[in-house]
Amino acid sequence: MGMTMTQKILAYHAGLESVRAGQLIEADLDIVMGNDITTAVAVKEFAKTGAKSVFDREKVVIVLDHFTPNKDIKAAEQCKCSRIFANEMKVKNFFDVGEMGIEHALLPEKGIVSCGQVIIGADSHTCTYGALGAFSTGVGSTDMAIGMATGRAWFKVPGAIKFVLTGKPAKWVSGKDIILHIIGKIGVDGALYKSMEFVGDGIDYLSMDDRFTMANMAIEAGAKNGIFPADEKAVSYAKEHGAKEPVVYKADDDAVYDEVITIDLSSMRPTVSYPHLPENTKTIDEAEKEKVKIDQVVIGSCTNGRLDDMKIAADILRGRHVDKSVRTIVIPATQQIYLDCIKLGYAEDIVKAGAVLSTPTCGPCLGGHMGILASGERCVSTTNRNFVGRMGAKDSEVYLASPAVAAASALTGYITDPENI
Numbered sequence: 001m002g003m004t005m006t007q008k009i010l011a012y013h014a015g016l017e018s019v020r021a022g023q024l025i026e027a028d029l030d031i032v033m034g035n036d037i038t039t040a041v042a043v044k045e046f047a048k049t050g051a052k053s054v055f056d057r058e059k060v061v062i063v064l065d066h067f068t069p070n071k072d073i074k075a076a077e078q079c080k081c082s083r084i085f086a087n088e089m090k091v092k093n094f095f096d097v098g099e100m101g102i103e104h105a106l107l108p109e110k111g112i113v114s115c116g117q118v119i120i121g122a123d124s125h126t127c128t129y130g131a132l133g134a135f136s137t138g139v140g141s142t143d144m145a146i147g148m149a150t151g152r153a154w155f156k157v158p159g160a161i162k163f164v165l166t167g168k169p170a171k172w173v174s175g176k177d178i179i180l181h182i183i184g185k186i187g188v189d190g191a192l193y194k195s196m197e198f199v200g201d202g203i204d205y206l207s208m209d210d211r212f213t214m215a216n217m218a219i220e221a222g223a224k225n226g227i228f229p230a231d232e233k234a235v236s237y238a239k240e241h242g243a244k245e246p247v248v249y250k251a252d253d254d255a256v257y258d259e260v261i262t263i264d265l266s267s268m269r270p271t272v273s274y275p276h277l278p279e280n281t282k283t284i285d286e287a288e289k290e291k292v293k294i295d296q297v298v299i300g301s302c303t304n305g306r307l308d309d310m311k312i313a314a315d316i317l318r319g320r321h322v323d324k325s326v327r328t329i330v331i332p333a334t335q336q337i338y339l340d341c342i343k344l345g346y347a348e349d350i351v352k353a354g355a356v357l358s359t360p361t362c363g364p365c366l367g368g369h370m371g372i373l374a375s376g377e378r379c380v381s382t383t384n385r386n387f388v389g390r391m392g393a394k395d396s397e398v399y400l401a402s403p404a405v406a407a408a409s410a411l412t413g414y415i416t417d418p419e420n421i
Contacts, residue, residue: 002252004160005227006195009135009249013118021159021256029059030117032147035103036064036075038122039082045145046085054089055151061093061112062086063103066362068096071369101334101360104128104216104302108208109334111242115230116249120147125302125384127218131211132238133230133248138219158224160195161186162257165202167266172418174312175210176304176382176402179217180271182263184281192222194258197251202265203228208237209308216303217384220278272380272415273400276388284405284417292399296379297322297410298391299403300331300358301365304382307337309403314346316407316421317353323413328355329371335360355410367391373398380409 003011003018011019013027032054034042039062054060062082067075079096086094093112100106104125107113113129119136120126122144129136139153147153163182183190196218203211211228218226228234230248238246270284299305299313310332322328330350332338338360341347350357364371365383373379373392378399381391386398399415408418 001256002254004195004197004255004257005133005229005249005251006135006160006197006225007157008251009116009118010155010157019157021157023157024154025157026152026154027118029120029147029151029153031059031061031113031119032144033061033063033103033107033119033121033123033126034141034144035066035123036068036079036082037066038141038144039085040078041141042122042144042148043081043085045142046148049145049149051149054091054148057090058092059151060089060091060148061107062091063095063106064097064100065102065360066366067368068100068361069359099335102302102305102362105306105333105337108132108212109241109336111238111244114238114242114244114246115234116247120144120153124219125216127223127225128212128216128302130215130218130225130227131208132234133228135225135227137225156193158193158195159258160197161191162260163196163198164260164262165198165200165265166262167202167264168205169265169268172270172404173265173268174402174404175206175213177268177271178263178265179214180273180278180281180400181268183217183221183278184271184273186221188220188277188279189222191218193224196221196223196226198226198228202263205265207308208233209306212306213303217278220384270402270405270417272405273386275386275397275399278386278400287415288417292415293378293413294326294380294409294415295377296327296329296371296373297406298329298331298364298371298379298381298383299406300329300333301362301383302333303384304403305331305333305337307340309382310337310341310346312403313407314349316404316418317355317411318349320353320411322354322410326410326413327371328410329358329364330355331358331361331363331370333360364391380406380415382406
């Protein structure tokens with residue numbers, strides 16, 4: 001019986017010739033990652049193991065990004081705890097204010113993650129790195145602690161759904177639209193504890209930033225991980241950003257999939273996810289007819305804070321001004337992306353349009369800071385979740401969309417098709 005990409009990666013890291021869906025295994029870890037929220041909890045559990053040092057100070061990564069720069073005393077204490085631990089353990093890849101970025105954009109940019117690795121992170125969107133053909137998945141702080149101590153973790157090998165992407169997407173259709181469309185199609189539990197495997201000629205038209213976005217939101221369909229083949233584009237990205245030699249795993253021709261779903265990208269339209277679940281999707285054509293009045297726009301996060309996203313926002317905002325009633329917050333995901341925005345003129349375009357350009361942070365995505373919603377307010381956001389109270393008041397609303405739709409909506413004050421700007 002053949003294996004999927006994910007199963008091949010797990011088999012190798014478990015020292016096994018093959019694995020099957022549902023099998024329990026222990027696997028070696030290439031990277032163990034935590035942030036300012038989850039590391040503080042993991043540190044306490046790490047102490048219980050009796051370990052005096054982390055298993056490998058180059059393979060443990062700690063990024064202070066969720067409530068950073070600190071929004072209050074509690075956040076400051078969490079960061080202090082993480083900082084002390086990182087310094088005591090001599091963690092090489094520790095990123096604090098001034099060097100930090102949003103973790104799931106920072107790790108690929110720094111070349112810390114690469115093709116063919118097994119990566120765990122105490123953050124649900126760790127599945128982002130599947131864009132590089134890696135197995136990456138979110139875990140709890142206890143699993144992070146054990147991973148830091150031993151360099152190993154246990155997994156139940158996931159089954160898989162194959163998504164065959166065909167055709168070339170239209171100008172304003174991005175990875176965000178594609179993944180929202182898929183989640184709308186299968187539901188928030190449609191891939192529960194499965195691997196979402198993206199293949200087909202359509203992926204040739206997707207940038208690495210598109211792929212990171214799609215893998216990032218696999219968890220929003222309940223998936224264990226999302227993964228793309230490590231094709232020439234992915235391998236080239238990995239070599240450009242890191243010193244690690246990429247390892248490529250290909251699914252067997254006779255790999256077993258629980259389901260095969262074909263998506264024609266050429267027929268897709270920009271897609272918006274309505275409150276209060278990512279699966280509650282409508283096309284931009286449907287949304288625009290409803291004239292949904294908004295109070296805020298957020299462009300950023302681990303899902304859509306990369307340079308492509310900043311360029312799209314700047315291109316739409318350039319020479320225009322946001323609606324006076326819309327607070328528009330743009331958050332580059334890393335310091336390098338922030339610098340690139342300045343060098344390329346995107347920062348000036350964004351600020352002149354009446355938007356604010358923030359330091360890298362998760363901030364408003366999880367209702368942390370930098371854009372909390374008041375009672376009854378609506379936000380179009382390029383983030384990944386729109387649960388009740390996710391960005392502030394329980395009766396506020398979050399509409400998930402691409403940077404293009406978000407920027408266009410900032411200009412009009414309503415959910416707007418970028419084609420109409």
